[in-house]
Amino acid sequence: MKGRPGLGLLARPPDKPADWDPKRPGLFIVPVPNIQLDVKRITLDNRTLVATLSKLDKASFEARRRLSYSMPLLGSRYYTDAMAVKLHAPGADFEKAAAGASHQLERLITTCRLLNYGSPYFETGLVRQRGVRGSARDFYPAFGHDVTGLAAQYMKFRIRRAEVRPLKRVYSALPDTDDRTTRAINRFNAAHGRESQEDTLIDLWIALEALFSPSDGELTHRIAMRAAYFLGSSPDERSETYKKLVESYKLRNVVVHGRRSTGATQHEVIRLTQDYLRKALRRIILSSEPFDADRLDDVVARGGC
Numbered sequence: 001m002k003g004r005p006g007l008g009l010l011a012r013p014p015d016k017p018a019d020w021d022p023k024r025p026g027l028f029i030v031p032v033p034n035i036q037l038d039v040k041r042i043t044l045d046n047r048t049l050v051a052t053l054s055k056l057d058k059a060s061f062e063a064r065r066r067l068s069y070s071m072p073l074l075g076s077r078y079y080t081d082a083m084a085v086k087l088h089a090p091g092a093d094f095e096k097a098a099a100g101a102s103h104q105l106e107r108l109i110t111t112c113r114l115l116n117y118g119s120p121y122f123e124t125g126l127v128r129q130r131g132v133r134g135s136a137r138d139f140y141p142a143f144g145h146d147v148t149g150l151a152a153q154y155m156k157f158r159i160r161r162a163e164v165r166p167l168k169r170v171y172s173a174l175p176d177t178d179d180r181t182t183r184a185i186n187r188f189n190a191a192h193g194r195e196s197q198e199d200t201l202i203d204l205w206i207a208l209e210a211l212f213s214p215s216d217g218e219l220t221h222r223i224a225m226r227a228a229y230f231l232g233s234s235p236d237e238r239s240e241t242y243k244k245l246v247e248s249y250k251l252r253n254v255v256v257h258g259r260r261s262t263g264a265t266q267h268e269v270i271r272l273t274q275d276y277l278r279k280a281l282r283r284i285i286l287s288s289e290p291f292d293a294d295r296l297d298d299v300v301a302r303g304g305c
Contacts, residue, residue, distance in 0.1 A: 019134045025088040028101040028139055029057050030125030033082040035112075036158045045172050048087040048104060057084065060136060064126055085122075094137070098127070102142035110189055111171040112157060114282050117274070119192050120157045173285045181284055181291065184210040188277055197270055204273045211280060212293050 020026075032050070041051035053061070087104050091097025105122060113119050122141040129135040159167060177185065187207035194200040224245035232238030284291045 019132050020094050021129055021132045021135070022092045024129045024132065025090040026094070026097040026101070026127045026129050028087050028089055028125060028127045029053070029060070030085045030105060030139065030141055031082045031123045032085055032120045033123055034155065034157050035083045035120045036156045037083065038159065038161045039164060042159070042164055042167070044108070044168060046087070046104065048085065048108060050083060050085055050108075053082070053084050060126055060128060063136065064138060084125075094127070098139060099142075101127070101139070105141050107171065107174050110185060111167055111174060112159070113189065113192060114170055114278055114285070115159070115163055115167050116157065117271070118155055118157050170282060170285055177285060178291070180210055180293075181281065184208070184277075184281060188281060191274070197267065201270050201273060204270065204277055207277055208273070208280075211284070
């Protein structure tokens with residue numbers, strides 16, 4: 001099928017490399033088969049669009065599908081009836097533009113995961129440049145195609161009308177996160193790609209530790225917090241008792257081993273842990289104040305004052 005002139009829709013022959021104009025951004029179109037919107041479309045702050053495929057987009061995918069018959073593409077699946085993400089990414093060459101597009105897709109899927117339980121996932125997309133004939137080619141997202149641990153590929157990820165505004169706020173704020181929050185987000189995302197529940201839970205707890213542990217990495221606040229609140233008779237006394245107990249607990253950890261306790265089923269524990277982490281990350285990202293985990297200790301020791 002021939003595309004309209006100047007839109008870059010003509011599928012290139014297998015033996016001819018696709019053209020690329022470094023002065024033009026590439027338009028990346030990536031299907032998201034399991035996403036469901038209660039609105040027609042979502043437009044984000046950097047021209048990223050989540051919507052159904054247009055007729056022109058479907059024609060591009062059909063052209064790629066026919067090309068794949070003569071040039072098999074392992075693992076490629078083309079969805080023409082799914083929701084899709086459309087975004088523009090500049091680059092001196094295709095590889096640089098693809099890296100930029102993958103980064104934007106990672107930002108979007110992270111936002112969705114911070115919104116609700118589960119995860120969207122991406123399938124093989126395509127990229128083309130307006131005005132460059134023969135520029136259409138396949139695009140394999142570097143992020144969001146390895147969702148296994150939470151079985152996202154077998155459940156719909158729904159974005160309700162009331163959730164569109166929070167989604168946009170989180171998406172806009174994500175690039176401004178500090179190093180500590182970024183490390184936690186990376187582990188939060190990694191948990192979505194784990195095949196075993198044990199590995200998922202480990203990633204979630206590494207993320208929680210990145211957010212809430214003191215600078216030396218020790219998880220000491222639970223025992224110290226309860227004891228200081230129970231023993232102290234004033235906010236200042238509780239604060240001082242807490243600090244002393246933390247110091248003592250560090251020494252305790254040198255000489256004894258911790259023990260692992262189990263109560264509910266693994267799945268319930270993982271679900272609850274992920275919910276806590278999601279809410280914490282979302283609150284930190286949307287807060288107008290810098291997040292200071294060390295300050296939490298003092299606030300709790302003062303009785304929440």
